[in-house]
Amino acid sequence: MSDVDREEACEPAPVPGHMSADLAGYRWMRDRVGQSGGSVFRLHGKLNGPDAFLKHGQDALADDLSDEMVRLRWLAGYISVPALISFTRTSDEAWLVTTAIPGKTAYQVLEADPAAGLAIVDALAVFLRRLHAIPVCACPFTSDHVYSLARARERLDAGLVDVEDFDDERKGWTAEQVWEEMHRLLPFAPDVVVTHGDFSLDNLSILDGEVTGCIDVGKAGIADRYQDLAIMWNCLGDFDRSLQERFLRQYGVVDVDWQRLQFHLMLDEFF
Incomplete structure (x- = not known):
C-alpha cells in the first residue's frame, strides 16, 4: 500500500466543544490503516502549530485509548513516544491528541x-x-x-x-x-x-x-x-x-x- 493509499484528505471530524479551538487551522488527513474500527487523523499545516494526531474511539476502543494515554505518560520517562496534547473521555467515547514524531x-x-x-x-x-x-x-x-x-x-x-x-x-x-x-x-x-x-x-x-x-x-x-x-x-x-x-x-x-x-x-x- 502506497503512502497515498494509506491516508486521505478529509473534513474535520466532530470533537467536543472545548477541543475545537485547539484544533482549528489544521488540515486533516484520515489514516486508512489499522485501529480496528476507531478513527485516526493526521493534523498538519497549522501556522505555528505542531503536527499532531487525533484518535477517536467508542466503547471498548475508548477504553483502549484510555490505556494508551496512561502508558504514553509512563513511557515518556524511558523512551521516545508522542507527547500528550489532550485527552477527553466520556462514558462511551474518547479523544486522544498527541504530537507527531519526526520522520x-x-x-x-x-x-x-x-x-x-x-x-x-x-x-x-x-x-x-x-x-x-x-x-x-x-x-x-x-x-x-x-x-x-x-x-x-x-x-x-x-x-x-x-x-x-x-x-x-x-x-x-x-x-x-x-x-x-x-x-x-x-x-x-x-x-x-x-x-x-x-x-x-x-x-x-x-x-x-x-x-x-x-x-x-x-x-x-x-x-x-x-x-x-x-x-x-x-x-x-x-x-x-x-x-x-x-x-x-x-x-x-x-x-x-x-x-x-x-x-x-x-x-x-x-x-
Missing part, C-alpha cells in the same frame, strides 16, 4: 528504499533492546500471555476476530482452529520484559536512519519478549527473509525459540 514509519522507509533495509533493521533492534531494558519492577502494566489469552477469548466469543486478515500460513482457518493450534504450543517459560505489544513497522518512526520513537503503545506492559520479536519478524517477512534473520541476530537472539515465536504470531491473529 516516516519504518514501513514507508523500507518500501521507498529497500537498499536501506539492513541499516533500518539494525536501528529497530537497537531501539527494541532499549525498550526491553526498562526495569520490569518499574512497570505498572501487565500484558502477559495469560492476560492476552483472556482478551483473545473474549474477542473470539464476541465474533470480533477478522479471519480474513489472518497471515498466509493460516488462510482459510477458523478462529477456533487458531485457538486450538495456539494452545498446543503451551506451556512455555516466558522471559518477561517491558514490551511494546505491537512492535510493527507501522508503529516505529525513522529519520536519517535512526528510530525517533514509537506510537500505538496501548498494549505496552510486562510480557514475554517474543511478543515484540514475533510481530516485527512477521512484518519483515513482507520484504526479505534475510531481514528477519538480521533483526533477530542484531537484537541478540542466538537460538530462536520457534515455539514461542509461533505462539505469539497466532495470538496476534485475535487482535
Whole structure:
C-alpha cells in the first residue's frame, strides 16, 4: 500500500466543544490503516502549530485509548513516544491528541528504499533492546500471555476476530482452529520484559536512519519478549527473509525459540 493509499484528505471530524479551538487551522488527513474500527487523523499545516494526531474511539476502543494515554505518560520517562496534547473521555467515547514524531514509519522507509533495509533493521533492534531494558519492577502494566489469552477469548466469543486478515500460513482457518493450534504450543517459560505489544513497522518512526520513537503503545506492559520479536519478524517477512534473520541476530537472539515465536504470531491473529 502506497503512502497515498494509506491516508486521505478529509473534513474535520466532530470533537467536543472545548477541543475545537485547539484544533482549528489544521488540515486533516484520515489514516486508512489499522485501529480496528476507531478513527485516526493526521493534523498538519497549522501556522505555528505542531503536527499532531487525533484518535477517536467508542466503547471498548475508548477504553483502549484510555490505556494508551496512561502508558504514553509512563513511557515518556524511558523512551521516545508522542507527547500528550489532550485527552477527553466520556462514558462511551474518547479523544486522544498527541504530537507527531519526526520522520516516516519504518514501513514507508523500507518500501521507498529497500537498499536501506539492513541499516533500518539494525536501528529497530537497537531501539527494541532499549525498550526491553526498562526495569520490569518499574512497570505498572501487565500484558502477559495469560492476560492476552483472556482478551483473545473474549474477542473470539464476541465474533470480533477478522479471519480474513489472518497471515498466509493460516488462510482459510477458523478462529477456533487458531485457538486450538495456539494452545498446543503451551506451556512455555516466558522471559518477561517491558514490551511494546505491537512492535510493527507501522508503529516505529525513522529519520536519517535512526528510530525517533514509537506510537500505538496501548498494549505496552510486562510480557514475554517474543511478543515484540514475533510481530516485527512477521512484518519483515513482507520484504526479505534475510531481514528477519538480521533483526533477530542484531537484537541478540542466538537460538530462536520457534515455539514461542509461533505462539505469539497466532495470538496476534485475535487482535
